[in-house]
Amino acid sequence: MKLYSTNNKDLRVSFKExxxxxxxxxxxxxxxxxxPQLDADFIENIDRYSLSDIAYQVAxxxxxxxxxxxxxxxxxxxAINFNAPAVKLDEKTFVLELFHGPSLAFKDFGARFMSRVMAYFLKDGEQLLDVLVATSGDTGGAxxxxFLGVPNTRVTILYPEGKVSPIQELQLTTNGANIRAIEVKGTFDDCQALVKQAFADEELNKTFRLTSANSINISRLIPQTFYYFNTYAQLKRQGLNEVIFSVPSGNFGNIGAGLLAYKMGLPVKQFIAATNVNDTVPRYLENGVYETKPSVQTYANAMDVGAPSNWVRIMDLFNQDLATLKEKxxxxxFDDEETLSGIKEIYKKFDYIACPHTAxxxxxxxxxxxxxxxxxxxxxFLSTAHPCKFPDIFPKDMANEINIPTQVKALENKPKHADKLGVDFQGFKDYLLSK
Known part of the structure; x- marks a missing residue:
């Protein structure tokens, strides 16, 4: 597998690099x-395969x-040792539950696969691998x-102060060992900018062996294709062959993986990019003007991204052809008021409790x-996080019905450990060098 840069198609690097x-x-x-295209016979008979079988074939x-x-x-x-069931709500409506992994979010697919790929390629005696990651909520926990306990690795997680839920923050700040957290006085976009600047900094790259665990890393994108193929398999078992995916979209890695699956041969009729008021992409699809803006805090915090990194990948998949992209x-x-109404509507119609992103x-x-x-x-429609992560969002009667997983209860007695920084890159650079 050879890869190029979206800014330089003549570049060639290996997957490991x-x-x-x-x-x-x-x-x-x-x-x-x-x-590459998946074998047509495999797609035609995909309903005969398990998630593990599908994941291996795609990978x-x-x-x-x-x-x-x-x-x-x-x-x-x-890596993929948990289920991703497409739960039937009515004859033509399904919710894809992607929160059955250890961090209760869809990002377990990418994070677990990536950490194991890196551990596989790491050799004894090599320089410590420093993993930098910005999170708007769920990425950091996953x-x-x-990576917890993975030898010869150190993870630094940057998250925006006051803009992740209490449970998400506990997942970021209570691990210790080779995991450290930084609370940034800013937005997710500020956190993401710091990480990107670090990768472009010559001194940091000479001093450390830096890599990212954000969805900018190609090894995060690949395993997210697995559950699109697996969902199609689940629908085929019920005699359904035409499918539309609605994807909660923040940094656009999730829907990017779906579009990669489509390009590999998955028959998808339509993709829907569903955002909160951080609507850079819906505006672009409407008026053809790509204009980023500072992110705004919402109930669906993992989608609070004003400058989605993975959009360049999606445009690359469609050769910068906006007209063709808009066909697919x-x-x-939707704003917060509409999100709350959606949560209540799903509960009333289907007796199902959905997190704000899912709504x-x-x-x-x-x-x-x-x-x-x-x-x-x-x-x-993709359910990207367990509703227990957002206890303050739900009306009391709904909140009382949410099952709290044991791993969440275990976090409550653990102390929080996080350093605090501003949004200036020099401060972040000095922090890394001093540590």
Whole structure:
């Protein structure tokens, strides 16, 4: 598997190099030189395969000979050791539960796969690997648990002060060992900017072996394709062959993985990019003007991203052809009031409790159906986090019904450890060098 930079298509690096470098020096993002097609027979008979089987087939098709078959199969089975059920709400509506991993968020797919890929490639005696990650909520917890105790690695998590939920913060700040957290007095975009500046800094790159665990790292994107293929398999078992995916979208890695799956041969009729008021992409799809803006805090905090990094990958997948992209992707945005209404509507209609991100994806499905009344495809909206992470969002009667997983209860008695920094890069650089 060879990869290039979205800023330089003549560049060629191996998968291993892309994983450890995370981001090219030209500040582009790595993309596969060739997007291989899955065998048509495999797609046609995908309903016969388990999630683990599907994950291995997709990974081996993409990675080719980067990791020997037996090693890759063992890696995939260890990383993806939890389910992702498409729960049927009515005859044509499904919610894809992606929160059954250890951190209770969809990002466990990417973080666990990536940490094991890095551990596989790391050799004894090599320089310590410093993993930098910015989080708006769920990424940090998934990365922390994915890398906790992994030899020869150190993880630094940057998160915006006061803009993650209490449970999310506990997942970031109570690990110790090789995990450290920094509370940044700013937004997620500020955190993300600090990480990107670090990768471009010559002194830091000479001093440390830096890589990222954000979705800018290609090894985060690959395993997220697994659950799109697996969902299609689940629907095929029920006689459904046309599917629409509605994806809660923040940094656009999740829907980017879905579009990569589509380019590999997954038959998807439509993708819906569902955002909160941080609506850079829906505005672009409407008016053709890509204009980022400072992120705004919302109930769906993992989507509070004003400058989504992965959008360049999506445009690259479609060769910068906005017209063709718009045939496959439509965008909708919803504010906090609408999000709360969506939570209540799902509960009333289906007796189902959804987190705010999930509610936004549901609202987008409903809006799409109003705009396309003749489309009778099965619709799947992605549930990206367990509702217990957002206890203050729900009305009291709903909150009382949420099952609190044991791993969350265990966090409550652990002390928080986080350093505090501002948004200036020199302060972050000095912190890294001093530590």
């Amino acid at each position: 892309a994983v450890f470098n995370s981001m090219p020096q030209d500040k582009g993002l790595y993309m596969p030189v060739e997007i 081996s098709t993409l990675l080719k000979d980067e990791i020997p078959a037996d090693d890759l199969k063992a890696l995939v089975e260890e 990365v922390a648990l994915g 992707v439509v965008g909708y945005r 936004i994806a549901y609202l987008a499905i409903e809006q799409y159906r109003k705009d396309n009344p003749k489309d009778e495809s099965a619709a799947v």
